Amino acid sequence: MQEKLFGKTLEELKAISLDLGLPSFTGKQLCEWLYKKEATSFEQMTNLSLKARVLLSENYNLGLQEPEDEQESVDGTKKYLFPTGIGKFIETAYIPDGKRSTVCVSSQVGCKMGCLFCMTGKQGFQGNLTAGEILNQYRSLPERKNLTNIVYMGMGEPLDNLSEVLQSLEVLTAEWGFALSPRRITVSTIGITPAMLEFLNKSEAHLAISLHTPFDEERRKLMPVQQVYPLKEVLKEIRSWDFGRQRRVSFEYILFKDYNDSSAHVNELSRILHGIRCRINLIRFHPIPGTPLESPAESAIEEFRNKLNAKGITATIRASRGQDIWAACGLLSTKRLQKN
Amino acid sequence: MVGNDTHQVSPVVLSFSEELSEGIFLIGFKRNFLFKAGQVIGIAMEPKGPRRLYSICSGEEEEEIRILYKVVDEGYLTPQLSDLEMGDTIWITDPGGEFTGDKDPAIWIATGTGVAPFYSMFRSGLAEQKKVILGNRYLEQFHFFDEFATLLGENYIRCCTAETDEGVYPGRVTQYLEEQPELDPKLKYYLCGSAEMVVEARDILISKGVSFDRIISEIYF
Numbered sequence: 092m093q094e095k096l097f098g099k100t101l102e103e104l105k106a107i108s109l110d111l112g113l114p115s116f117t118g119k120q121l122c123e124w125l126y127k128k129e130a131t132s133f134e135q136m137t138n139l140s141l142k143a144r145v146l147l148s149e150n151y152n153l154g155l156q157e158p159e160d161e162q163e164s165v166d167g168t169k170k171y172l173f174p175t176g177i178g179k180f181i182e183t184a185y186i187p188d189g190k191r192s193t194v195c196v197s198s199q200v201g202c203k204m205g206c207l208f209c210m211t212g213k214q215g216f217q218g219n220l221t222a223g224e225i226l227n228q229y230r231s232l233p234e235r236k237n238l239t240n241i242v243y244m245g246m247g248e249p250l251d252n253l254s255e256v257l258q259s260l261e262v263l264t265a266e267w268g269f270a271l272s273p274r275r276i277t278v279s280t281i282g283i284t285p286a287m288l289e290f291l292n293k294s295e296a297h298l299a300i301s302l303h304t305p306f307d308e309e310r311r312k313l314m315p316v317q318q319v320y321p322l323k324e325v326l327k328e329i330r331s332w333d334f335g336r337q338r339r340v341s342f343e344y345i346l347f348k349d350y351n352d353s354s355a356h357v358n359e360l361s362r363i364l365h366g367i368r369c370r371i372n373l374i375r376f377h378p379i380p381g382t383p384l385e386s387p388a389e390s391a392i393e394e395f396r397n398k399l400n401a402k403g404i405t406a407t408i409r410a411s412r413g414q415d416i417w418a419a420c421g422l423l424s425t426k427r428l429q430k431n
Numbered sequence: 432m433v434g435n436d437t438h439q440v441s442p443v444v445l446s447f448s449e450e451l452s453e454g455i456f457l458i459g460f461k462r463n464f465l466f467k468a469g470q471v472i473g474i475a476m477e478p479k480g481p482r483r484l485y486s487i488c489s490g491e492e493e494e495e496i497r498i499l500y501k502v503v504d505e506g507y508l509t510p511q512l513s514d515l516e517m518g519d520t521i522w523i524t525d526p527g528g529e530f531t532g533d534k535d536p537a538i539w540i541a542t543g544t545g546v547a548p549f550y551s552m553f554r555s556g557l558a559e560q561k562k563v564i565l566g567n568r569y570l571e572q573f574h575f576f577d578e579f580a581t582l583l584g585e586n587y588i589r590c591c592t593a594e595t596d597e598g599v600y601p602g603r604v605t606q607y608l609e610e611q612p613e614l615d616p617k618l619k620y621y622l623c624g625s626a627e628m629v630v631e632a633r634d635i636l637i638s639k640g641v642s643f644d645r646i647i648s649e650i651y652f
Binding site: 202203204205207212213215216251285307308311312315316317318319321381383384 | 432452471482484527528530625626629630633634637638642643644646647648649650652
Protein backbone atom coordinates (compact mmCIF):
# COMPACT_ATOMS: atom_id res chain seq x y z
CA MET A 92 0.00 0.00 0.00
CA GLN A 93 1.31 3.47 -0.87
CA GLU A 94 2.12 5.77 1.98
CA LYS A 95 -0.11 8.81 2.40
CA LEU A 96 1.22 12.35 2.29
CA PHE A 97 -1.71 14.14 3.89
CA GLY A 98 -1.04 14.71 7.57
CA LYS A 99 2.74 14.83 7.26
CA THR A 100 4.69 17.73 8.72
CA LEU A 101 6.91 20.10 6.78
CA GLU A 102 10.00 18.29 8.05
CA GLU A 103 8.61 14.93 6.98
CA LEU A 104 7.70 16.23 3.54
CA LYS A 105 11.18 17.69 3.11
CA ALA A 106 12.71 14.35 4.08
CA ILE A 107 10.46 12.52 1.62
CA SER A 108 11.48 14.94 -1.13
CA LEU A 109 15.16 14.40 -0.45
CA ASP A 110 14.68 10.62 -0.37
CA LEU A 111 13.17 10.81 -3.84
CA GLY A 112 16.13 12.85 -5.09
CA LEU A 113 14.06 16.05 -5.22
CA PRO A 114 15.12 19.39 -3.78
CA SER A 115 14.31 20.04 -0.15
CA PHE A 116 12.02 22.96 -1.03
CA THR A 117 9.65 20.52 -2.71
CA GLY A 118 8.55 19.76 0.88
CA LYS A 119 7.41 23.34 1.31
CA GLN A 120 5.63 23.24 -2.02
CA LEU A 121 3.85 20.05 -0.99
CA CYS A 122 2.65 21.76 2.19
CA GLU A 123 1.21 24.56 0.09
CA TRP A 124 -0.66 22.13 -2.14
CA LEU A 125 -1.85 19.86 0.64
CA TYR A 126 -2.86 22.37 3.29
CA LYS A 127 -3.46 25.70 1.57
CA LYS A 128 -4.39 25.12 -2.07
CA GLU A 129 -6.20 21.91 -1.22
CA ALA A 130 -5.02 19.89 -4.18
CA THR A 131 -6.79 16.62 -4.79
CA SER A 132 -4.20 15.14 -7.18
CA PHE A 133 -0.50 15.38 -7.95
CA GLU A 134 -1.39 16.64 -11.45
CA GLN A 135 -2.73 19.84 -9.91
CA MET A 136 0.66 20.61 -8.33
CA THR A 137 1.78 22.58 -11.34
CA ASN A 138 4.80 24.27 -9.76
CA LEU A 139 6.37 20.86 -9.21
CA SER A 140 8.44 19.45 -12.06
CA LEU A 141 6.91 16.67 -14.12
CA LYS A 142 9.62 14.37 -12.77
CA ALA A 143 8.64 15.27 -9.21
CA ARG A 144 4.95 14.64 -9.85
CA VAL A 145 5.67 11.28 -11.45
CA LEU A 146 8.00 10.20 -8.64
CA LEU A 147 5.52 11.28 -5.98
CA SER A 148 2.57 9.55 -7.61
CA GLU A 149 4.60 6.35 -8.08
CA ASN A 150 5.51 6.23 -4.40
CA TYR A 151 2.77 8.03 -2.51
CA ASN A 152 -0.87 8.94 -2.59
CA LEU A 153 -2.45 12.05 -1.17
CA GLY A 154 -4.44 10.20 1.46
CA LEU A 155 -7.68 12.13 1.18
CA GLN A 156 -10.84 10.18 1.82
CA GLU A 157 -14.43 11.26 1.22
CA PRO A 158 -17.07 10.18 3.76
CA GLU A 159 -18.94 7.00 2.87
CA ASP A 160 -22.17 7.69 4.66
CA GLU A 161 -24.03 10.65 6.05
CA GLN A 162 -26.97 11.32 8.34
CA GLU A 163 -28.62 14.68 8.86
CA SER A 164 -30.59 15.77 11.89
CA VAL A 165 -33.63 18.00 11.74
CA ASP A 166 -31.52 20.61 13.57
CA GLY A 167 -28.88 20.69 10.81
CA THR A 168 -26.31 18.57 12.62
CA LYS A 169 -24.70 16.02 10.32
CA LYS A 170 -22.84 12.86 11.08
CA TYR A 171 -20.37 11.44 8.58
CA LEU A 172 -18.87 7.98 8.42
CA PHE A 173 -15.29 7.83 7.19
CA PRO A 174 -13.49 4.57 6.35
CA THR A 175 -10.04 4.14 7.89
CA GLY A 176 -6.89 2.41 6.74
CA ILE A 177 -7.60 -0.62 8.93
CA GLY A 178 -10.95 -1.34 7.27
CA LYS A 179 -13.05 0.13 10.08
CA PHE A 180 -15.14 3.26 10.34
CA ILE A 181 -15.10 6.45 12.34
CA GLU A 182 -17.71 9.10 12.93
CA THR A 183 -17.34 12.82 12.45
CA ALA A 184 -20.03 15.30 13.47
CA TYR A 185 -20.68 18.68 11.89
CA ILE A 186 -22.57 21.00 14.23
CA PRO A 187 -23.77 24.34 12.87
CA ASP A 188 -24.94 26.81 15.48
CA GLY A 189 -25.58 30.33 14.26
CA LYS A 190 -22.29 31.96 13.33
CA ARG A 191 -20.38 29.11 14.87
CA SER A 192 -19.84 25.80 13.08
CA THR A 193 -17.95 23.02 14.76
CA VAL A 194 -16.49 19.76 13.54
CA CYS A 195 -16.15 17.04 16.15
CA VAL A 196 -13.36 14.68 15.08
CA SER A 197 -12.48 11.15 16.19
CA SER A 198 -8.98 10.21 17.25
CA GLN A 199 -9.29 6.42 17.54
CA VAL A 200 -11.38 3.65 16.07
CA GLY A 201 -13.31 2.50 19.11
CA CYS A 202 -11.96 3.24 22.57
CA LYS A 203 -10.14 1.48 25.41
CA MET A 204 -11.46 3.58 28.26
CA GLY A 205 -14.70 1.68 28.89
CA CYS A 206 -16.77 4.53 30.35
CA LEU A 207 -20.14 3.24 31.47
CA PHE A 208 -22.15 5.87 29.59
CA CYS A 209 -20.36 5.67 26.24
CA MET A 210 -21.46 3.79 23.14
CA THR A 211 -18.06 3.91 21.45
CA GLY A 212 -16.55 1.86 24.27
CA LYS A 213 -18.94 -0.98 23.49
CA GLN A 214 -17.27 -1.64 20.14
CA GLY A 215 -13.93 -2.15 21.88
CA PHE A 216 -10.67 -0.72 20.62
CA GLN A 217 -9.92 -1.22 16.94
CA GLY A 218 -6.91 1.03 16.50
CA ASN A 219 -5.38 4.49 16.51
CA LEU A 220 -6.00 6.98 13.74
CA THR A 221 -3.03 8.50 11.99
CA ALA A 222 -2.59 12.27 12.00
CA GLY A 223 -3.70 12.21 8.35
CA GLU A 224 -6.89 10.33 9.21
CA ILE A 225 -7.68 12.80 11.99
CA LEU A 226 -7.03 15.77 9.69
CA ASN A 227 -8.95 14.23 6.83
CA GLN A 228 -12.14 14.56 8.89
CA TYR A 229 -11.59 18.32 8.82
CA ARG A 230 -10.27 18.57 5.26
CA SER A 231 -12.85 16.32 3.62
CA LEU A 232 -15.88 17.59 5.48
CA PRO A 233 -18.29 18.90 2.85
CA GLU A 234 -19.05 21.93 5.04
CA ARG A 235 -15.40 22.69 5.72
CA LYS A 236 -15.58 26.26 4.46
CA ASN A 237 -18.13 27.09 7.18
CA LEU A 238 -16.07 25.75 10.06
CA THR A 239 -15.07 28.00 12.92
CA ASN A 240 -14.08 25.43 15.55
CA ILE A 241 -12.60 21.97 15.86
CA VAL A 242 -13.17 19.74 18.87
CA TYR A 243 -11.46 16.42 19.53
CA MET A 244 -14.49 14.89 21.17
CA GLY A 245 -15.48 12.15 18.73
CA MET A 246 -14.64 8.46 19.01
CA GLY A 247 -11.68 7.52 21.16
CA GLU A 248 -9.57 9.12 23.86
CA PRO A 249 -7.33 11.69 22.12
CA LEU A 250 -4.60 11.53 24.73
CA ASP A 251 -4.36 7.76 24.35
CA ASN A 252 -3.16 8.52 20.81
CA LEU A 253 -1.04 11.47 21.79
CA SER A 254 1.68 11.51 19.13
CA GLU A 255 -0.78 11.45 16.22
CA VAL A 256 -3.06 13.99 17.90
CA LEU A 257 -0.11 16.33 18.51
CA GLN A 258 1.01 15.95 14.91
CA SER A 259 -2.50 16.73 13.66
CA LEU A 260 -2.55 19.83 15.88
CA GLU A 261 0.79 20.91 14.47
CA VAL A 262 -0.51 20.65 10.91
CA LEU A 263 -3.69 22.52 11.84
CA THR A 264 -1.90 25.41 13.52
CA ALA A 265 1.50 25.75 11.76
CA GLU A 266 2.05 28.58 9.31
CA TRP A 267 3.01 26.00 6.68
CA GLY A 268 -0.13 24.02 7.53
CA PHE A 269 -3.74 25.16 7.82
CA ALA A 270 -2.57 28.08 9.99
CA LEU A 271 -5.61 27.94 12.28
CA SER A 272 -5.57 29.61 15.66
CA PRO A 273 -5.13 27.04 18.45
CA ARG A 274 -7.86 28.97 20.25
CA ARG A 275 -10.32 27.50 17.78
CA ILE A 276 -9.39 23.98 18.82
CA THR A 277 -10.36 22.02 21.94
CA VAL A 278 -8.98 18.63 22.87
CA SER A 279 -11.01 16.60 25.31
CA THR A 280 -9.65 13.97 27.68
CA ILE A 281 -10.87 11.80 30.50
CA GLY A 282 -7.70 12.73 32.35
CA ILE A 283 -4.66 10.63 31.48
CA THR A 284 -2.38 12.78 33.58
CA PRO A 285 1.07 12.31 31.98
CA ALA A 286 -0.26 12.61 28.45
CA MET A 287 -2.28 15.65 29.50
CA LEU A 288 0.88 17.36 30.74
CA GLU A 289 2.68 16.58 27.50
CA PHE A 290 -0.27 17.95 25.55
CA LEU A 291 -0.27 21.14 27.63
CA ASN A 292 3.45 21.53 27.01
CA LYS A 293 3.44 20.87 23.30
CA SER A 294 0.18 22.44 22.14
CA GLU A 295 -1.65 25.71 22.65
CA ALA A 296 -5.13 24.28 22.07
CA HIS A 297 -7.82 24.44 24.73
CA LEU A 298 -8.31 21.53 27.09
CA ALA A 299 -11.59 19.95 28.16
CA ILE A 300 -11.65 17.36 30.94
CA SER A 301 -14.44 14.83 31.43
CA LEU A 302 -15.33 15.15 35.08
CA HIS A 303 -18.87 13.78 35.49
CA THR A 304 -18.78 13.58 39.28
CA PRO A 305 -16.55 15.17 41.91
CA PHE A 306 -16.65 12.08 44.14
CA ASP A 307 -13.91 9.48 43.63
CA GLU A 308 -16.07 6.47 44.48
CA GLU A 309 -18.77 7.49 42.03
CA ARG A 310 -16.30 8.41 39.32
CA ARG A 311 -14.54 5.08 39.40
CA LYS A 312 -17.86 3.35 38.79
CA LEU A 313 -18.50 5.52 35.75
CA MET A 314 -14.96 5.74 34.43
CA PRO A 315 -12.37 2.98 35.02
CA VAL A 316 -9.55 5.46 34.35
CA GLN A 317 -10.21 6.86 37.83
CA GLN A 318 -8.53 3.72 39.22
CA VAL A 319 -5.14 4.76 37.91
CA TYR A 320 -5.40 8.48 37.22
CA PRO A 321 -7.58 9.84 40.03
CA LEU A 322 -9.32 13.15 39.47
CA LYS A 323 -7.51 14.75 42.38
CA GLU A 324 -4.17 14.22 40.63
CA VAL A 325 -5.56 15.63 37.39
CA LEU A 326 -6.82 18.73 39.22
CA LYS A 327 -3.55 19.11 41.08
CA GLU A 328 -1.73 19.37 37.75
CA ILE A 329 -4.35 21.72 36.29
CA ARG A 330 -4.15 23.97 39.33
CA SER A 331 -0.40 24.34 38.95
CA TRP A 332 -0.48 24.96 35.21
CA ASP A 333 -0.34 28.52 33.90
CA PHE A 334 -3.05 28.69 31.23
CA GLY A 335 -2.42 32.37 30.53
CA ARG A 336 -5.18 34.68 29.44
CA GLN A 337 -6.21 33.09 26.20
CA ARG A 338 -6.00 29.38 26.83
CA ARG A 339 -8.99 27.74 28.41
CA VAL A 340 -9.65 24.69 30.54
CA SER A 341 -13.20 23.47 30.84
CA PHE A 342 -14.89 20.51 32.45
CA GLU A 343 -17.47 18.30 30.83
CA TYR A 344 -20.21 17.09 33.13
CA ILE A 345 -22.87 14.70 31.88
CA LEU A 346 -25.83 14.75 34.21
CA PHE A 347 -27.30 11.42 35.30
CA LYS A 348 -30.60 11.35 37.12
CA ASP A 349 -30.25 10.73 40.86
CA TYR A 350 -26.56 9.93 40.50
CA ASN A 351 -24.54 13.11 40.08
CA ASP A 352 -27.16 15.85 40.11
CA SER A 353 -27.59 16.65 43.82
CA SER A 354 -26.73 19.70 45.91
CA ALA A 355 -23.91 17.67 47.45
CA HIS A 356 -22.39 17.42 43.98
CA VAL A 357 -22.66 21.17 43.50
CA ASN A 358 -20.94 21.77 46.83
CA GLU A 359 -18.16 19.31 46.14
CA LEU A 360 -17.60 20.68 42.64
CA SER A 361 -17.30 24.12 44.14
CA ARG A 362 -14.75 22.81 46.62
CA ILE A 363 -12.52 20.85 44.24
CA LEU A 364 -12.54 23.50 41.49
CA HIS A 365 -11.84 26.37 43.85
CA GLY A 366 -9.05 28.52 42.43
CA ILE A 367 -9.23 27.10 38.91
CA ARG A 368 -10.40 29.57 36.27
CA CYS A 369 -12.71 27.35 34.30
CA ARG A 370 -16.15 26.64 32.98
CA ILE A 371 -18.36 23.61 33.38
CA ASN A 372 -20.28 22.38 30.37
CA LEU A 373 -23.37 20.55 31.55
CA ILE A 374 -24.46 17.90 29.11
CA ARG A 375 -27.77 16.11 28.94
CA PHE A 376 -27.32 12.35 28.98
CA HIS A 377 -28.84 10.65 25.97
CA PRO A 378 -29.34 7.05 27.08
CA ILE A 379 -27.62 4.38 25.01
CA PRO A 380 -28.97 0.83 24.59
CA GLY A 381 -28.74 -1.23 27.78
CA THR A 382 -27.53 1.58 30.00
CA PRO A 383 -28.57 1.69 33.66
CA LEU A 384 -28.22 5.48 33.68
CA GLU A 385 -31.02 7.96 33.04
CA SER A 386 -31.26 11.55 31.97
CA PRO A 387 -32.59 14.07 34.50
CA ALA A 388 -35.54 16.35 33.80
CA GLU A 389 -34.84 19.64 32.05
CA SER A 390 -35.78 21.51 35.22
CA ALA A 391 -33.22 19.52 37.25
CA ILE A 392 -30.47 20.39 34.77
CA GLU A 393 -31.34 24.08 34.95
CA GLU A 394 -31.47 23.94 38.74
CA PHE A 395 -28.05 22.29 38.83
CA ARG A 396 -26.64 25.01 36.58
CA ASN A 397 -28.20 27.75 38.69
CA LYS A 398 -26.72 26.30 41.88
CA LEU A 399 -23.26 26.16 40.30
CA ASN A 400 -23.60 29.73 39.07
CA ALA A 401 -24.66 30.80 42.54
CA LYS A 402 -21.41 29.29 43.83
CA GLY A 403 -19.47 31.44 41.40
CA ILE A 404 -18.78 28.67 38.90
CA THR A 405 -19.54 29.48 35.28
CA ALA A 406 -21.73 26.65 34.09
CA THR A 407 -23.59 26.38 30.83
CA ILE A 408 -25.97 23.78 29.51
CA ARG A 409 -24.80 22.44 26.19
CA ALA A 410 -27.59 22.42 23.66
CA SER A 411 -28.46 18.91 22.61
CA ARG A 412 -27.75 18.51 18.93
CA GLY A 413 -28.44 15.75 16.48
CA GLN A 414 -30.43 13.66 18.93
CA ASP A 415 -32.42 12.03 16.13
CA ILE A 416 -29.20 10.79 14.49
CA TRP A 417 -27.34 9.84 17.69
CA ALA A 418 -24.74 12.43 16.76
CA ALA A 419 -22.53 11.86 19.76
CA CYS A 420 -22.53 8.22 20.57
CA GLY A 421 -20.71 5.95 18.13
CA LEU A 422 -23.88 4.13 17.11
CA LEU A 423 -23.47 4.59 13.36
CA SER A 424 -19.98 3.11 13.28
CA THR A 425 -20.98 0.33 15.69
CA LYS A 426 -23.79 -0.65 13.32
CA ARG A 427 -21.42 -0.58 10.36
CA LEU A 428 -18.93 -2.69 12.32
CA GLN A 429 -21.63 -5.28 13.05
CA LYS A 430 -22.75 -5.24 9.42
CA ASN A 431 -19.23 -5.99 8.21
CA MET B 432 -0.96 -1.86 31.55
CA VAL B 433 0.08 0.90 29.28
CA GLY B 434 0.23 4.52 30.33
CA ASN B 435 2.78 6.89 31.69
CA ASP B 436 2.64 8.48 35.07
CA THR B 437 4.01 11.57 36.70
CA HIS B 438 5.61 10.26 39.87
CA GLN B 439 9.35 10.38 40.55
CA VAL B 440 11.24 7.16 39.93
CA SER B 441 13.81 5.28 41.96
CA PRO B 442 16.08 2.38 40.97
CA VAL B 443 15.52 -1.23 41.98
CA VAL B 444 17.56 -4.31 41.21
CA LEU B 445 15.83 -7.35 39.77
CA SER B 446 16.00 -10.29 42.15
CA PHE B 447 13.61 -12.57 40.32
CA SER B 448 12.76 -13.22 36.70
CA GLU B 449 10.90 -16.16 35.23
CA GLU B 450 8.95 -16.86 32.07
CA LEU B 451 5.86 -18.55 33.49
CA SER B 452 4.41 -19.50 30.13
CA GLU B 453 5.12 -18.48 26.57
CA GLY B 454 5.54 -14.69 26.54
CA ILE B 455 4.28 -14.20 30.09
CA PHE B 456 6.90 -13.16 32.62
CA LEU B 457 7.05 -12.62 36.36
CA ILE B 458 9.79 -10.34 37.64
CA GLY B 459 10.59 -9.30 41.19
CA PHE B 460 12.63 -6.91 43.30
CA LYS B 461 13.03 -6.18 47.00
CA ARG B 462 10.09 -4.33 48.52
CA ASN B 463 11.00 -1.09 50.27
CA PHE B 464 7.59 0.59 50.36
CA LEU B 465 4.05 -0.04 51.54
CA PHE B 466 1.18 -0.51 49.12
CA LYS B 467 -2.41 -1.66 49.03
CA ALA B 468 -3.20 -4.89 47.21
CA GLY B 469 -4.52 -4.01 43.78
CA GLN B 470 -2.36 -0.93 43.28
CA VAL B 471 -0.05 -0.24 40.34
CA ILE B 472 3.48 1.06 39.93
CA GLY B 473 5.13 2.79 36.99
CA ILE B 474 8.14 1.05 35.45
CA ALA B 475 10.82 2.59 33.23
CA MET B 476 14.08 1.36 31.78
CA GLU B 477 15.87 4.59 32.65
CA PRO B 478 15.17 7.54 34.97
CA LYS B 479 13.75 9.84 32.32
CA GLY B 480 12.46 7.16 29.98
CA PRO B 481 8.83 6.48 29.17
CA ARG B 482 6.98 4.72 31.98
CA ARG B 483 4.26 2.15 31.89
CA LEU B 484 1.93 1.12 34.67
CA TYR B 485 1.66 -2.44 35.94
CA SER B 486 -0.39 -3.99 38.72
CA ILE B 487 1.61 -5.37 41.61
CA CYS B 488 1.31 -9.15 41.67
CA SER B 489 2.43 -9.99 45.22
CA GLY B 490 1.13 -9.65 48.76
CA GLU B 491 1.31 -6.51 50.86
CA GLU B 492 3.60 -8.17 53.42
CA GLU B 493 5.87 -10.07 51.07
CA GLU B 494 9.55 -9.23 50.85
CA GLU B 495 9.53 -8.94 47.08
CA ILE B 496 7.36 -6.91 44.77
CA ARG B 497 6.38 -9.06 41.83
CA ILE B 498 5.13 -7.84 38.45
CA LEU B 499 3.34 -10.03 35.91
CA TYR B 500 3.43 -8.96 32.30
CA LYS B 501 2.88 -10.26 28.82
CA VAL B 502 5.39 -9.37 26.13
CA VAL B 503 3.78 -7.23 23.47
CA ASP B 504 6.00 -7.56 20.41
CA GLU B 505 5.28 -4.05 19.16
CA GLY B 506 5.25 -2.61 22.67
CA TYR B 507 7.87 -0.24 24.02
CA LEU B 508 8.67 -1.68 27.43
CA THR B 509 7.86 -5.37 27.66
CA PRO B 510 10.33 -6.60 24.99
CA GLN B 511 13.09 -4.76 26.88
CA LEU B 512 11.92 -6.07 30.24
CA SER B 513 11.99 -9.62 28.99
CA ASP B 514 15.65 -9.25 28.04
CA LEU B 515 16.67 -8.30 31.58
CA GLU B 516 18.43 -10.64 33.94
CA MET B 517 18.64 -10.78 37.71
CA GLY B 518 20.93 -8.04 38.94
CA ASP B 519 19.81 -5.59 36.26
CA THR B 520 18.29 -2.26 37.30
CA ILE B 521 14.89 -0.86 36.41
CA TRP B 522 13.22 2.33 37.62
CA ILE B 523 9.92 2.39 39.45
CA THR B 524 7.46 4.94 40.81
CA ASP B 525 5.64 4.87 44.11
CA PRO B 526 2.52 2.73 44.13
CA GLY B 527 -0.78 4.34 43.23
CA GLY B 528 -4.28 3.65 42.03
CA GLU B 529 -7.61 2.90 43.64
CA PHE B 530 -8.47 -0.57 42.37
CA THR B 531 -7.97 -1.99 45.82
CA GLY B 532 -9.67 -4.89 47.51
CA ASP B 533 -11.33 -5.35 50.87
CA LYS B 534 -12.80 -8.13 52.99
CA ASP B 535 -16.34 -7.82 51.65
CA PRO B 536 -17.74 -10.78 49.73
CA ALA B 537 -16.91 -10.30 46.06
CA ILE B 538 -16.39 -11.90 42.69
CA TRP B 539 -13.02 -11.26 41.06
CA ILE B 540 -13.15 -11.55 37.28
CA ALA B 541 -10.08 -11.27 35.06
CA THR B 542 -8.54 -12.31 31.78
CA GLY B 543 -4.86 -12.74 30.99
CA THR B 544 -2.47 -10.77 33.14
CA GLY B 545 -5.49 -9.02 34.66
CA VAL B 546 -5.18 -11.70 37.34
CA ALA B 547 -2.27 -9.73 38.88
CA PRO B 548 -4.22 -7.40 41.22
CA PHE B 549 -6.40 -10.28 42.39
CA TYR B 550 -3.39 -12.45 43.12
CA SER B 551 -2.01 -9.54 45.15
CA MET B 552 -5.29 -9.35 47.09
CA PHE B 553 -5.26 -13.13 47.47
CA ARG B 554 -1.73 -13.06 48.89
CA SER B 555 -2.70 -10.20 51.19
CA GLY B 556 -5.31 -12.16 53.10
CA LEU B 557 -8.39 -10.98 51.23
CA ALA B 558 -9.41 -14.30 49.69
CA GLU B 559 -12.16 -15.17 52.14
CA GLN B 560 -15.67 -14.94 50.71
CA LYS B 561 -14.29 -14.47 47.24
CA LYS B 562 -14.95 -16.26 43.99
CA VAL B 563 -12.36 -15.96 41.23
CA ILE B 564 -13.31 -16.31 37.59
CA LEU B 565 -10.36 -16.25 35.20
CA GLY B 566 -10.14 -16.48 31.45
CA ASN B 567 -7.24 -17.54 29.25
CA ARG B 568 -6.64 -19.07 25.87
CA TYR B 569 -4.44 -21.94 27.05
CA LEU B 570 -4.41 -23.99 30.27
CA GLU B 571 -0.75 -23.20 30.97
CA GLN B 572 -1.70 -19.53 31.28
CA PHE B 573 -3.63 -20.10 34.50
CA HIS B 574 -0.73 -19.08 36.66
CA PHE B 575 -0.95 -19.56 40.44
CA PHE B 576 -3.46 -22.36 39.76
CA ASP B 577 -2.35 -24.50 42.71
CA GLU B 578 -2.68 -21.71 45.23
CA PHE B 579 -6.03 -20.49 44.00
CA ALA B 580 -7.48 -23.99 43.66
CA THR B 581 -6.25 -25.16 47.05
CA LEU B 582 -7.71 -22.28 48.98
CA LEU B 583 -10.80 -21.50 46.94
CA GLY B 584 -11.83 -24.93 45.66
CA GLU B 585 -15.09 -24.59 43.75
CA ASN B 586 -14.85 -20.84 43.99
CA TYR B 587 -11.96 -20.88 41.53
CA ILE B 588 -13.28 -21.01 37.98
CA ARG B 589 -11.09 -21.37 34.90
CA CYS B 590 -12.56 -20.41 31.53
CA CYS B 591 -10.37 -21.61 28.69
CA THR B 592 -11.06 -20.94 25.03
CA ALA B 593 -8.49 -23.11 23.18
CA GLU B 594 -8.03 -26.17 25.40
CA THR B 595 -10.14 -28.23 27.71
CA ASP B 596 -9.66 -30.20 30.89
CA GLU B 597 -11.68 -31.62 33.74
CA GLY B 598 -13.29 -28.87 35.73
CA VAL B 599 -12.46 -26.21 33.18
CA TYR B 600 -15.25 -24.20 31.60
CA PRO B 601 -14.83 -24.41 27.81
CA GLY B 602 -15.32 -20.83 26.65
CA ARG B 603 -14.86 -17.20 27.43
CA VAL B 604 -15.39 -15.54 30.78
CA THR B 605 -18.24 -13.49 29.35
CA GLN B 606 -19.90 -16.65 28.04
CA TYR B 607 -19.62 -18.18 31.52
CA LEU B 608 -21.23 -15.12 33.07
CA GLU B 609 -23.99 -15.13 30.47
CA GLU B 610 -24.84 -18.74 31.35
CA GLN B 611 -25.19 -18.13 35.07
CA PRO B 612 -28.89 -18.44 35.96
CA GLU B 613 -28.54 -15.77 38.62
CA LEU B 614 -25.92 -13.51 40.09
CA ASP B 615 -26.04 -12.24 43.64
CA PRO B 616 -26.80 -8.50 43.38
CA LYS B 617 -25.47 -7.89 46.89
CA LEU B 618 -21.92 -8.87 46.00
CA LYS B 619 -19.23 -6.59 44.63
CA TYR B 620 -17.93 -7.50 41.19
CA TYR B 621 -14.34 -6.61 40.33
CA LEU B 622 -13.32 -6.71 36.67
CA CYS B 623 -9.76 -6.50 35.35
CA GLY B 624 -8.47 -7.02 31.83
CA SER B 625 -8.90 -5.67 28.34
CA ALA B 626 -11.46 -2.99 27.54
CA GLU B 627 -13.42 -5.45 25.44
CA MET B 628 -13.78 -7.95 28.29
CA VAL B 629 -14.53 -5.35 30.93
CA VAL B 630 -17.20 -3.57 28.89
CA GLU B 631 -18.86 -6.81 27.78
CA ALA B 632 -18.76 -8.38 31.24
CA ARG B 633 -20.12 -5.21 32.81
CA ASP B 634 -23.02 -5.16 30.37
CA ILE B 635 -23.80 -8.80 31.16
CA LEU B 636 -23.71 -8.19 34.91
CA ILE B 637 -26.01 -5.20 34.58
CA SER B 638 -28.40 -7.16 32.35
CA LYS B 639 -28.56 -9.83 35.08
CA GLY B 640 -29.61 -7.40 37.75
CA VAL B 641 -26.29 -6.30 39.24
CA SER B 642 -26.33 -2.57 39.91
CA PHE B 643 -23.50 -0.73 38.17
CA ASP B 644 -22.40 0.72 41.48
CA ARG B 645 -21.51 -2.82 42.62
CA ILE B 646 -19.10 -3.17 39.68
CA ILE B 647 -15.51 -1.97 39.99
CA SER B 648 -13.41 -2.09 36.85
CA GLU B 649 -9.80 -1.70 35.88
CA ILE B 650 -8.89 -1.69 32.23
CA TYR B 651 -5.47 -2.59 30.89
CA PHE B 652 -4.97 0.01 28.20
